Amino acid sequence: MPAATTLVEPVTVAGLPLSSPFVMAPMTRERSPHGVPTPEVAAYYRRRAENGVGLVITEGVLIGHRSAGHQSAVPRLTPGAAEAGWRRVTGEVHDAGGRIAAQLWHLGSRREPIDGYPAWTPRTMSGGDFDAVLRAYAESARVAVRAGFDAVEVHAAHGYLLDEFLWHVSNPTRARRLFPAEVIRAIRAEIPSCMPLIVRFSQFKERDHDARIAETPGELGMILEAFREAGADVLHASQRRFWEPTFAGSDLNLAGWARRLTGLPSITVGSVGLTRDFVSSGRMRELLERRQRGEYDLIALGRVLLGNPAWVRLVAAGRLDEIRDYHKSDEQRFS
Ligand SMILES: Cc1cc2nc3c(=O)[nH]c(=O)nc-3n(C[C@H](O)[C@H](O)[C@H](O)COP(=O)(O)O)c2cc1C
Incomplete structure (x- = not known):
C-alpha cells in the first residue's frame, strides 16, 4: 500500500x-x-471533517418546491430557519478545517403524499412545472451561497427527478432528456464562478440495480458533455462497487469514464472500507492505485463513515484494530 x-x-x-x-x-x-x-447535525458533520475527510457532501437537501419531498425531518435548503441551521453546519465544518457541499434533491415520482397534501399523486410535468422547479433549484443555490457552502452538488442519480429525465424508460421523449442540464445552468447562474458545481449521476436506480442510462461510452458521453457545457465542474459517479467496470472491454469504472469522456475531475464511490479487511485484502491498494493512474480525483466514503467517523485518520495511522465492520443497523444507530 x-x-x-x-x-x-x-x-x-x-x-x-x-x-x-x-x-x-x-x-x-x-x-x-x-x-x-439542528446543532446535532452540525456536530455530526464536524466529526467527519476533523477526522480526515476533505469534503463533506451533505445528505440530500430538498429544494423549496412542495413537490420535492415528503419527509418532514429531511432538511431543506430554503431561506429562513433552514438557512440559519445550515450556516451553523458550514461554520462547524470550516472550523474543523473541512469543506462542505450541499446536495440539492428533488425526489421526482418517488415522492409520497404528505400531511396536508394527502391528495398528491405524481404526474407528468408540463409547462409551468418546469419553470417552477427551475426557480426552486435556483433559490436553493442562492441559499447555499449565503449559508457558507463551498460547493453545490446536484443529485441527478438513483431514479430521482433528474435521473428520471435521463432514463429512456421513464422518459422516452428524447428532447426532454436535457432538463437536468437546464437545472445545472440555472444553478450555475446563481453561484460565484469560482464555486464548484458537482453533478452526481448513476447507471442504476435505487429500486433497479440493473437499470442503465447509457449502454455505450458514446451515449454516456452525450449526457455528461451536456452537463459540462451547462456548467458542471466535477462529476460524481455513483456506483455500488468502485472496482466494477462500466462497459465491456475496459477496466475503467464509471468515474474513470466520466473523466475520460469530459476531461472534468471525478469522484468515485462504492463499498470502500465496509469491512476491516478491506485494507489488507488489496482493495485499498487498488483504490489508491487507480487514483494514482488518473482514473478519478476524489474518493467518497458512505456507510463506513456512519460507525467510523475517524476511518480515514485511523487507516492513515495504521490503527486498523480500532475500525468496526459496517453493519446494516449502523444506518439507524449512527445516521
Ligand atoms: C443510509 C443511506 C442514505 C443515502 N442517502 C443518499 C442521498 O441522500 N443522496 C445520494 O446521492 N446518495 C445517498 N446514498 C448513497 C451513498 O451516497 C453512497 O453512494 C452509497 O452508500 C455507496 O457508498 P458506500 O458503499 O461507501 O456506502 C445513501 C446511502 C445510504 C446507506
Whole structure:
C-alpha cells in the first residue's frame, strides 16, 4: 500500500483546496425537524471533517418546491430557519478545517403524499412545472451561497427527478432528456464562478440495480458533455462497487469514464472500507492505485463513515484494530 501519509495529502479540485482526497458521500438521515438542521447535525458533520475527510457532501437537501419531498425531518435548503441551521453546519465544518457541499434533491415520482397534501399523486410535468422547479433549484443555490457552502452538488442519480429525465424508460421523449442540464445552468447562474458545481449521476436506480442510462461510452458521453457545457465542474459517479467496470472491454469504472469522456475531475464511490479487511485484502491498494493512474480525483466514503467517523485518520495511522465492520443497523444507530 502507498505510504499512509499519502492518504491525507492536500489536493485541489476545480479550484477548491481540500485537506485530503476523501469525501463523505451524501447520506439521508431524517434528523432535521421541519426541514431545519439542528446543532446535532452540525456536530455530526464536524466529526467527519476533523477526522480526515476533505469534503463533506451533505445528505440530500430538498429544494423549496412542495413537490420535492415528503419527509418532514429531511432538511431543506430554503431561506429562513433552514438557512440559519445550515450556516451553523458550514461554520462547524470550516472550523474543523473541512469543506462542505450541499446536495440539492428533488425526489421526482418517488415522492409520497404528505400531511396536508394527502391528495398528491405524481404526474407528468408540463409547462409551468418546469419553470417552477427551475426557480426552486435556483433559490436553493442562492441559499447555499449565503449559508457558507463551498460547493453545490446536484443529485441527478438513483431514479430521482433528474435521473428520471435521463432514463429512456421513464422518459422516452428524447428532447426532454436535457432538463437536468437546464437545472445545472440555472444553478450555475446563481453561484460565484469560482464555486464548484458537482453533478452526481448513476447507471442504476435505487429500486433497479440493473437499470442503465447509457449502454455505450458514446451515449454516456452525450449526457455528461451536456452537463459540462451547462456548467458542471466535477462529476460524481455513483456506483455500488468502485472496482466494477462500466462497459465491456475496459477496466475503467464509471468515474474513470466520466473523466475520460469530459476531461472534468471525478469522484468515485462504492463499498470502500465496509469491512476491516478491506485494507489488507488489496482493495485499498487498488483504490489508491487507480487514483494514482488518473482514473478519478476524489474518493467518497458512505456507510463506513456512519460507525467510523475517524476511518480515514485511523487507516492513515495504521490503527486498523480500532475500525468496526459496517453493519446494516449502523444506518439507524449512527445516521
Ligand atoms: C443510509 C443511506 C442514505 C443515502 N442517502 C443518499 C442521498 O441522500 N443522496 C445520494 O446521492 N446518495 C445517498 N446514498 C448513497 C451513498 O451516497 C453512497 O453512494 C452509497 O452508500 C455507496 O457508498 P458506500 O458503499 O461507501 O456506502 C445513501 C446511502 C445510504 C446507506
